[in-house]
Amino acid sequence: MTTIYDIAKKANVSAMTVSRVINNTGRISEATRKNVKKVMEELNYVPNSMARSLVLQKTKILSLLITDITNPFYTTLARGAEDSAKQNGYKLLLGNSDEDYAKEKDYVDMILSTRVDGVLFAPAGDHSLDQLRQLQTHQIPFVLLDREVPELASDMVLGDSKEGARRLVDHLIELGHRRIALINGSMDVSTARLREQGYVEALKLAGIPVDEELMLPLSYRSVDDLQVLDPLLQLSDPPTAIFAANNFIAVGVIKALRAKGISVPEEISIACFDDLGIASELHPFMTVAAQPAYQFGVLGMQLLIEKIEGKTDPQTHRKLILPSELLIRQSTSALK
Amino acid sequence: MTTIYDIAKKANVSAMTVSRVINNTGRISEATRKNVKKVMEELNYVPNSMARSLVLQKTKILSLLITDITNPFYTTLARGAEDSAKQNGYKLLLGNSDEDYAKEKDYVDMILSTRVDGVLFAPAGDHSLDQLRQLQTHQIPFVLLDREVPELASDMVLGDSKEGARRLVDHLIELGHRRIALINGSMDVSTARLREQGYVEALKLAGIPVDEELMLPLSYRSVDDLQVLDPLLQLSDPPTAIFAANNFIAVGVIKALRAKGISVPEEISIACFDDLGIASELHPFMTVAAQPAYQFGVLGMQLLIEKIEGKTDPQTHRKLILPSELLIRQSTSALK
DNA sequence: CTGAAAGCGCTAACAC
């Protein structure tokens, strides 16, 4: 690999002059600048960013950690983050925790040793606190995405989980449903708790009793157990509608219902949080509270970069809450 | 940030001893090892991989470049690549070219300056040759994914585009269709050419005339023009079936047909290459040639790592061709 | 406008 010294020698200047040409710093005569540039071309020179990082103490690498790389919500978010990073001259190291704290921890170790300038962090859940404390200890700036972590002050970009859930459940209530089940993510995830709150609130406001039997906390990752719904379906007064706390849960529910020969929305209505990407384009079927995923990425990146570049007061923490959009499609219908 | 010198001082040893403890190299007494480890814990030490890379001349970072981060084929592939990388102690820098040569070039520049150890490269098309030559010039090992590039010898992991296309079209022919359209990706992508070949071959074998009017080269990225199919539909003898060269094209086609009020498969059958991820789980509708996307990632990563670690002869190039699976679902039906 | 020296954090090679 050619170094600035190779360039320097061939151009008959010092390494320092080459460095100045590369970085456009200091005063350089047009002649030497041209010459140095020519030699750089000839030798196919590419700066070594490791060496640069070592002395500059910054890498211009940012990291994005998501919890499920196959979920359209996160991939769309990732695209937003990437576009925004690139625009600002940063590289993006992408990681995927699979909703798994151990993987998340591995990833944070990696982040630390790579000395990235900052992290866009979608936590697996409340226990991500350990990993985030690690980042704080090492003074790596981060912005939380999608999920909040109790006890932790930080910049963050969140959805309106409670309000979105409320509207989704309201919609079901308006259709005449009174037995509405909630299939939720794990209760150590902030969004799951808020979506439950929204669900409960909507029911209470409508004077519908909240029945614990109808509330099933599972996991945001795709569920493949076709039997998961059995406890609900075997109830003496089974649900006529289901609110799935995210898109993958909804898919799992649909599969389970299909296996039982139960048709949607004829026999049971279903609505969920998060749109389904390509699935909804192909077949706009599911009624959803669609979150502005791309914006999550862009805004999160914006907050992060401002933080890194010191354009903001490090004491104050900003919390952006992005509204979701209720898209009523065919998976929900009036109770007969 | 604490360095090995901080550790060394506090543990009353030399930096070298600390380095040896970290890397488990050389002979160290159990006592000093324990002590050094203790101090490392106390000081929250994390090795600086930049400094390490600088002297070792390797980064343990690999790069994966895909052409569409929202396409389930590539995200599933990415997951395979990531799992496999992590298992082998490598980090993964993920990039997304959006099928755009300019973005691809930016990404390669970034790769070069980061001095990654190797690249898993899904080329945007034939003109990716420039970027790949760059990598060769700088002796960065790479493995091609999904698409081949003419004039370029390399290890690669490909699908069986021609055979898969042939079987898909065969299936349509068996259903009685004779007017079968091909909506393809750009002709400077190897898979598009091969899928066309498979299509043509299948027709010829069945004694069906190949009609240029039925062949429409578009783009593998999602098409949003609802008018794209007009030239086909206005034909005096319009197609009764469509073969879409990838999943996103199929989605575009379905949307366009829906806009025209044409029902699938009643009025027109459609089949495509690549499964649709969550969409097919939700609603197993589209007849597809499903590629083993996860395996693309795993095997590509395997080839790459073997290459990097010198376990293979650098002269010989390996070309893995992975078969696809024909999944007949509801988007295709017998011609009435 | 240009250069020399020192050092970022780490490890290979060689002492002892």
Add this chain to the structure above:
DNA sequence: GTGTTAGCGCTTTCAG
């Protein structure tokens, strides 16, 4: 077993 020296490729500081 452990330490010393030098150097990876670059930029900052200080001279000139």
